[in-house]
Amino acid sequence: MNTPVAAAGPGRALITINSRPSSVMVRGDGSWLMDEAGKRYLDLMQGWAVNSLGHSPAVIAQALAAQAQRLLNPGPAFYNRPALDLAERLVELSCFDRVFFVNSGTEANEGAVKLARRWGRKHRGGAFEIIGFESGFHGRSLAMMSASGKPGWDRIYAPMPGGFVKATFNDIASVERAITPDSVAVMIELVQGEAGVRLADPGFVRELRALTTERQLLLIVDEVQTGIGRCGHAFAHEMYDVEPDVMTLAKGIGGGLPLAAMLCKEALNCFEPGDQGGTYCGNPVMTAVGLAVVNEVCRREFLDTVRERARQLSDGLQALVREHGLVGERGAGLLRALILSTDQAEDVVLAARNLAPVGLLINAPRPHLLRFMPALTISEAELDEALRMLGRVLRDTLR
Template structure:
């Protein structure tokens, strides 16, 4: 039986977002448990971070083994896990070089720097990067300016200049923004925070052709959509293209702070002093990344993600038909259910507060829900989540 909720004394924690009066203390697979013993079916997984769920045995083993050997030799030296993960990533992608970072925003910041450095060397100082409305690239000053979230380019003014916004899946809107100052186009293959909006294959292929013809770099931000989330190891692989730069975060560490900036040999033009970081390539974190990528590459794993994505899509479409909603969209296990009204926040609250077991879901926009379960979520857990959702929708109907 769940104990009565108790007030959480978190007065020392800086306020950045409203948090419910509960504390999470344990996780296993697709389930979280709070300090009162209540369990939650977790379809957030840290915003697509815990790609292998909570307390993954392979990750724990890698973390423990590395902690006993070496935690931080400083980034002035190579370490074994750094080299192993770099090789794993380049052997399974179109890229040749990897820089490890701590967060997706940091990786995207590095991508912006790399593109501008390339522009200095190859395009007479071109520095402008075309991004897209409703995009999300991080919370640093530059990545907020790059993001297409309304108001983010001026929230901490003066903003970082050089980011023009096009419309996703509209090549003409990109072409209209191109000048001799344009160095790159940067986009998410699936806009996550923007409402789980996938790019079309036609658009991605046309955009890649256009950027190549005009000596413009193509940067894919796969912080949320990468690392198996869409059913391929990297989301760009759905489209039959090869970008110049890619960023990874969230899933690559499976829950620990790890991110990566990847580039082709032709673009990897940093020289000493251009890029760095105290913890970049930290062996403790990168060892976990090796375990994550090896598990994603295990025979049949990515195929199972695609199968589970199809199941989730089918179930969400059934719910949409039952409650006269507006359908679903997404790729793999990054999906959204479009609601017929602005009830997203209310559903999130009802799901979390449900007893005896709660459900953790997300509403990045008032009229939709976003689902980011562990990539090894079970079919039964997918059906259980959808049945809970039906129960909640009935309460609001």
């Protein structure tokens, strides 16, 4: 049997899934990361928006340590107190009545699709089809890749699961055309993060809520990236003044640890025992952390500060647009994008990371676009420093 030659570098024992720099991160503190060589980085990615309270915050470390000494996992056959408390807190904060905990955004969105199809079987004559949107992103399982509208994802692992159709974002007529007797739900990100921080138009969202109500379709809002304070509100749909039927949460709810949730109205609580579950769903360690995160982030004073930092970031990015003749900036809360006039986003990301003595970590979801997802706790001074560093990189890279 031939033994493959391992690739050189620190990841030689890992299956290749993406391109990574050779740096190995060893420590994090708030908005800062440090690698094995001792270099520090000002982090505006935060694990793709998961570290809502920054790296290694005391509130998470304390909740984690305390619960780990009490109970790790009694299994899904029993209730545990942290899961019950977090579910009650989420219901109290939202317009929903029931909560199902899982480990990732993909699982939460899978759960929402399962719930919609179970409801469709019971109340809509077997309706099963989910209407999504072009350029949407809902996860990396086969079903969620089918639910997503990311270009090319229908070919990587073909044949793909069926039952998913696509409409055009911000085009209510395209949604109407997509509806058939088999339609059971519409699934939408109010801010399409992976597509470049594209916001749903408020008028479109109101029309979508009215249309789904009229046609007896469920409205599923994917708040995996936007929920738990990211957009300056507990949930992004509050900005649109609509109530979805189902909502999914992940990323920020765990503050950097694997936790996600699917929430629904009481009328949709239609799983039969055994229909849905998971070995680690609602385990007490993760839900104890989630409760600590939610209690911290969803305070009025905390969210007021998030909105202040969002205005600071938006104003700073707009100043860079004017200085460098860029296309513009957009976003909601502390999920924002800078649109370049050329396809040099990856060059900017590399140059920012390589800054010395301190690097800057940013993300390029599109060739012409940079995305910013800082910790919700980033300080005014840290954000000013990040904007200065970004300006320096743009001057050096785009000239």
